[in-house]
Amino acid sequence: MEDLLKFAPRPTGMGEMFQVLRDGQPRTRADLAAITGQARSTIAARLDLLVSTGLIGPAGEASSTGGRPPATFAFRPSAKVVLAVEVGVTNVHLAVTDLSSTILAEAELPLAVADGPDVVMSKVAETGRKLMATADRSPEELASVGVGLPGPVEYATGRPINPPAMPSWDAVDIPQVLERLLKVPVLVDKDVNLMALGEHRTNWRTVRDMLFVNVATSIGSGIISDGELRRGAQGAAGDIGHIAVPTAKDVLCWCGNAGCLEAVASGNAIAAWLRARGLIANDTSDVVALIRSGDVTTSRAVRQAGREIGSVLAACVSMLNPSLIVVGGVISDTSEHLIAGIRELVYQSSLPLATEHLRIVTSRNWSRVGVIGASAMAVEHVLSPRAIDALGP
Amino acid sequence: MEDLLKFAPRPTGMGEMFQVLRDGQPRTRADLAAITGQARSTIAARLDLLVSTGLIGPAGEASSTGGRPPATFAFRPSAKVVLAVEVGVTNVHLAVTDLSSTILAEAELPLAVADGPDVVMSKVAETGRKLMATADRSPEELASVGVGLPGPVEYATGRPINPPAMPSWDAVDIPQVLERLLKVPVLVDKDVNLMALGEHRTNWRTVRDMLFVNVATSIGSGIISDGELRRGAQGAAGDIGHIAVPTAKDVLCWCGNAGCLEAVASGNAIAAWLRARGLIANDTSDVVALIRSGDVTTSRAVRQAGREIGSVLAACVSMLNPSLIVVGGVISDTSEHLIAGIRELVYQSSLPLATEHLRIVTSRNWSRVGVIGASAMAVEHVLSPRAIDALGP
Numbered sequence: 001m002e003d004l005l006k007f008a009p010r011p012t013g014m015g016e017m018f019q020v021l022r023d024g025q026p027r028t029r030a031d032l033a034a035i036t037g038q039a040r041s042t043i044a045a046r047l048d049l050l051v052s053t054g055l056i057g058p059a060g061e062a063s064s065t066g067g068r069p070p071a072t073f074a075f076r077p078s079a080k081v082v083l084a085v086e087v088g089v090t091n092v093h094l095a096v097t098d099l100s101s102t103i104l105a106e107a108e109l110p111l112a113v114a115d116g117p118d119v120v121m122s123k124v125a126e127t128g129r130k131l132m133a134t135a136d137r138s139p140e141e142l143a144s145v146g147v148g149l150p151g152p153v154e155y156a157t158g159r160p161i162n163p164p165a166m167p168s169w170d171a172v173d174i175p176q177v178l179e180r181l182l183k184v185p186v187l188v189d190k191d192v193n194l195m196a197l198g199e200h201r202t203n204w205r206t207v208r209d210m211l212f213v214n215v216a217t218s219i220g221s222g223i224i225s226d227g228e229l230r231r232g233a234q235g236a237a238g239d240i241g242h243i244a245v246p247t248a249k250d251v252l253c254w255c256g257n258a259g260c261l262e263a264v265a266s267g268n269a270i271a272a273w274l275r276a277r278g279l280i281a282n283d284t285s286d287v288v289a290l291i292r293s294g295d296v297t298t299s300r301a302v303r304q305a306g307r308e309i310g311s312v313l314a315a316c317v318s319m320l321n322p323s324l325i326v327v328g329g330v331i332s333d334t335s336e337h338l339i340a341g342i343r344e345l346v347y348q349s350s351l352p353l354a355t356e357h358l359r360i361v362t363s364r365n366w367s368r369v370g371v372i373g374a375s376a377m378a379v380e381h382v383l384s385p386r387a388i389d390a391l392g393p
Numbered sequence: 394m395e396d397l398l399k400f401a402p403r404p405t406g407m408g409e410m411f412q413v414l415r416d417g418q419p420r421t422r423a424d425l426a427a428i429t430g431q432a433r434s435t436i437a438a439r440l441d442l443l444v445s446t447g448l449i450g451p452a453g454e455a456s457s458t459g460g461r462p463p464a465t466f467a468f469r470p471s472a473k474v475v476l477a478v479e480v481g482v483t484n485v486h487l488a489v490t491d492l493s494s495t496i497l498a499e500a501e502l503p504l505a506v507a508d509g510p511d512v513v514m515s516k517v518a519e520t521g522r523k524l525m526a527t528a529d530r531s532p533e534e535l536a537s538v539g540v541g542l543p544g545p546v547e548y549a550t551g552r553p554i555n556p557p558a559m560p561s562w563d564a565v566d567i568p569q570v571l572e573r574l575l576k577v578p579v580l581v582d583k584d585v586n587l588m589a590l591g592e593h594r595t596n597w598r599t600v601r602d603m604l605f606v607n608v609a610t611s612i613g614s615g616i617i618s619d620g621e622l623r624r625g626a627q628g629a630a631g632d633i634g635h636i637a638v639p640t641a642k643d644v645l646c647w648c649g650n651a652g653c654l655e656a657v658a659s660g661n662a663i664a665a666w667l668r669a670r671g672l673i674a675n676d677t678s679d680v681v682a683l684i685r686s687g688d689v690t691t692s693r694a695v696r697q698a699g700r701e702i703g704s705v706l707a708a709c710v711s712m713l714n715p716s717l718i719v720v721g722g723v724i725s726d727t728s729e730h731l732i733a734g735i736r737e738l739v740y741q742s743s744l745p746l747a748t749e750h751l752r753i754v755t756s757r758n759w760s761r762v763g764v765i766g767a768s769a770m771a772v773e774h775v776l777s778p779r780a781i782d783a784l785g786p
Contacts, residue, residue, distance in 0.1 A: 013406065023739075048473040112515075114685075152746060161746060162745075162746055171456075174513075207625040208626065209625050209630075221712075225623045225625075226621070226623060228619070230619060230623070230713075231714070232600040232602050232618075232713055232714025232715065232747075233601065233714050233715060233716035233750060233751075234714055234716075234746055234747065234749070234750065235714070236711075236714040236744070236746045236747050237602075237618075237712065237713050238712065239711045239712070239714070239744065239746075239747065240711060240712060242711055242743075242744050243707075243708045243711045243712070244704075244707065244708070244742055244756055246639035247405025255744060257742065257744075284395075306544060311637075312708070314637065315636045315637070315705070315708050316708075316711075318629075318632045318633060318636045318713070319614075319616075319630065319632070319633060319636070319708075319709055319712060319713070320616075320625055320628060320630050320633065321624070321626050321627055321628070321629040321632070322625065323626035323627075323629040344710045349637055349650065350635075351547060351629070351632065351635050351648060351650075352555075353554060353555055353627055353629045353632075354625075354627065354629050354632065356627070357626060357627065358626075378526055
């Protein structure tokens with residue numbers, strides 16, 4: 001139960017004390033003793049241990065009203081780095097980041113998932129090593145790796161589950177493949193989950209209930225509830241692309257069902273709608289080009305796609321009661337019509353209690369939010385209270 | 394992040410050690426030292442403290458291969474009691490339970506929420522005291538109170554938020570009212586959330602992602618995700634009764650919108666549908682009576698209501714990917730047609746990945762599951778790892 005909300009508990013363990021320091025603020029031993037309620041000797045011993053790992057460092061002296069000013073300590077995000085990987089169907093985005101998920105070096109590789117996990121992962125490891133070198137970091141400084149894949153993943157094992165876009169990856173133990181190459185823990189999740197995490201950790205850390213919606217060639221979402229990603233029983237949570245919409249009843253979806261949201265409102269669906277009206281639009285990039293050219297029919301199509309997405313999000317709002325929906329992807333990035341259509345339907349169809357404090361916004365940096373989320377996942381794994389506790393005696 | 398799933402951590406703190414014992418199994422000091430990795434002296438000191446509170450007691454001797462058999466210790470659910478309260482619109486269900494949420498005494502009172510929180514809560518406190526006496530427990534043994542209300546609640550403060558069924562309760566500090574009378578912590582939540590919690594803690598503790606759906610005069614749901622209740626930003630999560638269904642487009646709902654699920658599939662909606670066909674059905678109880686009489690038109694209406702609910706739950710399944718849906722309420726308890734209709738639509742409309750391992754079942758004891766959930770909330774508050782840690786030095 002979240003009784004934490006009622007009686008704010010003290011962060012008594014070492015791992016919890018370390019979380020206090022993760023905001024980067026310098027603190028004295030006395031500050032930490034006051035916050036945690038632990039003895040000065042305990043605090044001193046913990047700080048010694050954390051300083052010896054490099055995760056905490058001296059941060060100058062606090063101001064003093066008299067006598068020798070006390071030393072302060074702060075989190076050192078530069079202590080280690082992580083490798084963040086976002087695998088797409090035709091390309092891979094890699095970044096080396098520090099422990100605050102700040103990107104130190106990045107690369108985008110053309111790579112086909114059809115080549116299979118072994119080929120793709122050895123290329124990932126090779127490029128990862130080069131990026132480490134570019135960032136002037138030694139292999140020993142790599143703490144962990146975070147990988148996003150375009151499809152459902154069993155988070156506990158890092159295995160893709162029947163991923164429609166990459167059948168040859170089904171049930172492959174991705175962490176094992178990559179751990180053999182890079183010798184550090186590897187965490188794997190669905191790409192849109194990592195976009196949600198990246199967006200949350202970068203821009204909306206204080207928001208507890210948020211939905212990230214990605215509108216591209218397909219449509220998916222990631223759920224942050226009580227501050228953490230929720231993946232569901234098979235890692236399929238957030239799969240809004242295959243929720244039925246009334247207006248699509250006769251439209252067949254690639255999944256075999258009829259009437260899926262993705263069949264009427266994805267980049268591909270918009271392109272098909274435009275082709276039927278004589279425009280040249282083979283895929284999402286063509287839709288984006290038409291938006292940029294100022295084509296009115298395309299704007300209308302995008303607005304209508306927004307409404308279809310909004311009708312599904314209205315149900316999600318009733319179900320999850322988020323205080324924020326962030327919309328990402330190249331279409332919402334290019335045209336205000338998508339989010340306008342979404343807002344129109346959500347505010348019209350949901351109960352006032354659920355929409356009163358609901359904001360619907362465009363992602364601030366959607367093209368990087370996936371790797372930042374992969375980085376955040378990798379960092380949180382190695383800096384979790386329990387991981388830090390495990391350092392101690 | 395849920396890295397707990399990857400590297401199972403040891404329960405090192407006292408509060409965590411206590412959680413190990415909550416399953417009721419007797420354990421020796423050596424067992425606990427092995428499980429927690431703590432020194433025997435630490436374990437002994439913690440057990441002394443917990444035994445002094447009564448929460449842990451000696452539980453006989455373990456079998457021994459030679460020498461003096463070691464003493465065992467176990468959780469004592471009888472150490473304290475909690476008061477569980479489920480406020481309905483026209484009645485209140487109260488129970489005194491032990492710390493394993495076993496009901497020791499219970500009562501059902503006719504009480505109108507329209508009388509306001511002060512009148513209802515003093516009656517609740519008075520009856521609570523009498524039930525304690527019936528159960529032969531002294532007032533000092535009361536640890537906490539859990540209250541369920543028919544409407545959204547801001548969980549952190551225990552205040553109802555614009556509850557449609559009880560406008561005079563809006564924003565009232567219910568914990569304050571009841572703490573003044575009973576002198577122990579009071580936790581408050583929406584009734585259907587507590588039904589979800591009660592069902593989960595009683596019958597499905599190992600299920601991590603579950604949805605509890607209550608079909609009665611209104612329709613609501615409670616979400617268990619990653620093992621805990623999720624309430625959303627304003628406590629409105631799970632509000633599926635006001636999700637739009639295509640077949641209801643022209644039906645006005647009391648909420649002001651048209652097409653809400655509740656307007657076509659609640660007990661009241663079924664009654665209205667039957668009235669339009671010449672049957673005598675004023676409310677949900679009449680619907681239940683007609684079901685019991687074997688009326689075929691009513692069975693058809695209930696099956697159709699199940700399909701409507703199923704069409705909304707299909708979207709919820711795509712969104713949340715639960716492994717279990719539990720359906721509660723008098724209608725599903727009386728007629729198999731409701732759950733049959735639900736199953737029909739959910740399995741037909743959701744992706745295989747989301748439904749492959751999905752079970753849809755009827756609540757085993759829906760009439761008590763609300764108070765059991767209220768009890769579980771109250772118990773978890775006083776026995777949380779942090780509450781237990783706070784006992785210690």
